[in-house]
Amino acid sequence: MTRKMLVAGNWKMNGLRAHLADIAAIGDAAKAHPGVEVGLYVPATLITAAAERADGIFVGAQDCHAKSTGAHTGCLGAAMLGEAGATSVIVGHSERRTDQHESDADIAAKALAARAEDLSVVLCVGESLETRDSGSAVSFVLDQLLASLPEGAAADWLSIAYEPIWAIGTGRIPTMEQIAEMHGAIRGALAARLGAETAAAMRILYGGSVNAGNAADIFTLEDVDGGLVGGASLKAETFGPIITAADAAS
Numbered sequence: 032m033t034r035k036m037l038v039a040g041n042w043k044m045n046g047l048r049a050h051l052a053d054i055a056a057i058g059d060a061a062k063a064h065p066g067v068e069v070g071l072y073v074p075a076t077l078i079t080a081a082a083e084r085a086d087g088i089f090v091g092a093q094d095c096h097a098k099s100t101g102a103h104t105g106c107l108g109a110a111m112l113g114e115a116g117a118t119s120v121i122v123g124h125s126e127r128r129t130d131q132h133e134s135d136a137d138i139a140a141k142a143l144a145a146r147a148e149d150l151s152v153v154l155c156v157g158e159s160l161e162t163r164d165s166g167s168a169v170s171f172v173l174d175q176l177l178a179s180l181p182e183g184a185a186a187d188w189l190s191i192a193y194e195p196i197w198a199i200g201t202g203r204i205p206t207m208e209q210i211a212e213m214h215g216a217i218r219g220a221l222a223a224r225l226g227a228e229t230a231a232a233m234r235i236l237y238g239g240s241v242n243a244g245n246a247a248d249i250f251t252l253e254d255v256d257g258g259l260v261g262g263a264s265l266k267a268e269t270f271g272p273i274i275t276a277a278d279a280a281s
């Protein structure tokens with residue numbers, strides 16, 4: 032099964048219109064690697080401007096509400112995000128699971144809402160350092176994955192991102208063995224839930240302190256199909272080499 036590498040940047044709460052030039056530069060870097068799918072999950076305020084300028088990359092949103100409309104002050108529905116220019120959405124990022132107290136059921140509902148509006152979805156899972164140190168990281172992440180997985184999950188619209196919380200923004204990453212073990216376990220759990228064919232086709236991204244120095248090693252692991260990149264995705268100079276590494280590993 033050949034899975035096209037996906038390298039996605041999550042800009043989190045970073046980016047003003049002054050940074051649109053960076054998006055254009057990242058698009059230029061991506062165009063040199065058509066074998067890699069490249070996207071940027073920008074703040075909602077930048078989606079339209081980014082999508083208008085996006086060439087060689089897709090533009091996504093970092094969250095969506097599970098309901099399409101209603102009395103939910105400050106929230107955005109999937110149709111709104113699609114109309115703004117997003118073609119994809121992240122759900123279940125650990126920062127939202129923690130800061131907004133999102134449950135696995137909330138996240139599954141958000142994924143379904145996005146799917147209903149033809150947005151692709153990256154579903155994030157990952158353990159805390161405490162869980163890693165306790166030796167139960169794999170069982171924790173598989174439980175979280177299966178509880179967050181939306182009905183009808185399929186590889187043409189859903190990808191999984193494994194992001195150990197303790198690796199996010201810390202410069203610290205798991206060992207290659209730990210990444211390989213987790214990604215293999217995730218693929219096995221997907222096979223048990225969705226069937227071998229769907230599991231073999233579904234992309235599993237690694238996220239957490241991916242940079243130009245470690246991307247090549249991470250991306251050559253068998254069950255790693257790309258990355259969800261935070262800090263290093265803000266500039267073409269740091270994101271471009273990660274895209275290049277994904278192409279080399281394809």
Ligand SMILES: O=C[C@H](O)COP(=O)(O)O
Pocket residue numbers: 041124194198199200201202238239240241259260261262263
């Ligand atoms: O969504 C992206 C991740 O949280 C990784 O962030 P980071 O690359 O800054 O560690």
